[in-house]
Amino acid sequence: xxxxxxxxxxxxxxxxxxxxxxxxxxxxxxxxxxxxxxxxxxxxxxxxxxxxxxxxxxxxxxxxxxxxxxxxxxxxxxxxxxxxxxxxxxxxxxxxxxxxxxxxxxxxxxxxxxxxxxxxxxxxxxxxxxxxxxxxxxxxxxxxxxxxxxxxxxxxxxxxxxxxxxxxxxxxxxxxxxxxxxxxxxxxxxxxxxxxxxxxxxxxxxxxxxxxxxxxxxxxxxxx
Amino acid sequence: xxxxxxxxxxxxxxxxxxxxxxxxxxxxxxxxxxxxxxxxxxxxxxxxxxxxxxxxxxxxxxxxxxxxxxxxxxxxx
Numbered sequence: 001x002x003x004x005x006x007x008x009x010x011x012x013x014x015x016x017x018x019x020x021x022x023x024x025x026x027x028x029x030x031x032x033x034x035x036x037x038x039x040x041x042x043x044x045x046x047x048x049x050x051x052x053x054x055x056x057x058x059x060x061x062x063x064x065x066x067x068x069x070x071x072x073x074x075x076x077x078x079x080x081x082x083x084x085x086x087x088x089x090x091x092x093x094x095x096x097x098x099x100x101x102x103x104x105x106x107x108x109x110x111x112x113x114x115x116x117x118x119x120x121x122x123x124x125x126x127x128x129x130x131x132x133x134x135x136x137x138x139x140x141x142x143x144x145x146x147x148x149x150x151x152x153x154x155x156x157x158x159x160x161x162x163x164x165x166x167x168x169x170x171x172x173x174x175x176x177x178x179x180x181x182x183x184x185x186x187x188x189x190x191x192x193x194x195x196x197x198x199x200x201x202x203x204x205x206x207x208x209x210x211x212x213x214x215x216x217x218x219x220x221x222x223x224x
Numbered sequence: 225x226x227x228x229x230x231x232x233x234x235x236x237x238x239x240x241x242x243x244x245x246x247x248x249x250x251x252x253x254x255x256x257x258x259x260x261x262x263x264x265x266x267x268x269x270x271x272x273x274x275x276x277x278x279x280x281x282x283x284x285x286x287x288x289x290x291x292x293x294x295x296x297x298x299x300x301x
Binding site: 058059101108150174 | 237238240241244285287289291292
């Protein structure tokens with residue numbers, strides 16, 4: 001199984017995500033710099049990490065979405081590679097058009113850094129197969145721009161197609177329909193604001209995120 | 225040649241920054257403010273002859289996110 005984590009100037013969750021990939025798959029992901037134009041051949045899993053890429057200049061994720069490596073990510077996604085964007089990574093995926101909608105400033109204007117309860121809405125996806133449908137989990141969030149926005153038609157389509165993977169179980173940041181994470185049409189790209197990579201081992205205090213990575217790796221190993 | 229790009233949030237898109245500015249104005253005692261929307265001004269210094277199509281493409285591809293923002297181009301001499 002080949003995985004990679006994209007590193008932008010200002011990424012700060014890249015090593016956490018790499019640790020999660022390595023802990024579950026047993027192999028180290030390639031760390032890919034934003035200026036690189038190619039990913040390893042036959043890449044299976046790409047992580048787009050959290051942080052403040054390019055200092056959040058212009059809009060969160062806007063510059064990163066236009067960096068050279070993202071064309072390679074888009075190509076790999078089209079080929080069926082799994083792409084997991086967390087926090088700033090979610091913002092990068094919406095800015096690059098791999099996922100619909102946009103992430104606005106939190107409704108209350110505050111940076112929010114706390115554990116939040118979530119509901120797993122779609123437990124059929126490659127990312128959520130180890131969870132039960134409707135299961136409650138707790139992941140930490142740490143973001144200023146996590147307020148998911150899309151026009152009503154897009155929201156209806158996301159809901160109708162089962163592409164709302166995760167929903168906040170309480171009002172957190174003003175997100176439309178409390179959306180916390182969405183899938184692309186093919187189901188191989190997931191963007192989410194909460195941080196599963198921060199809750200994968202007992203020392204983290206919680207382990208709810210572990211099954212997301214376990215499920216992904218299990219699916220990939222079965223596919224190989 | 226210079227161009228000014230005004231980027232504003234679409235109507236209906238929540239603007240917490242505008243709201244905070246509104247509250248601050250009220251805090252200063254200005255009572256007649258009905259609403260505040262904050263946007264961005266981006267000034268481009270362009271080679272002479274840069275086409276309108278190119279400037280528009282710059283807006284669509286990077287300067288504005290048309291999911292949530294509108295833009296207006298103002299060319300300055």
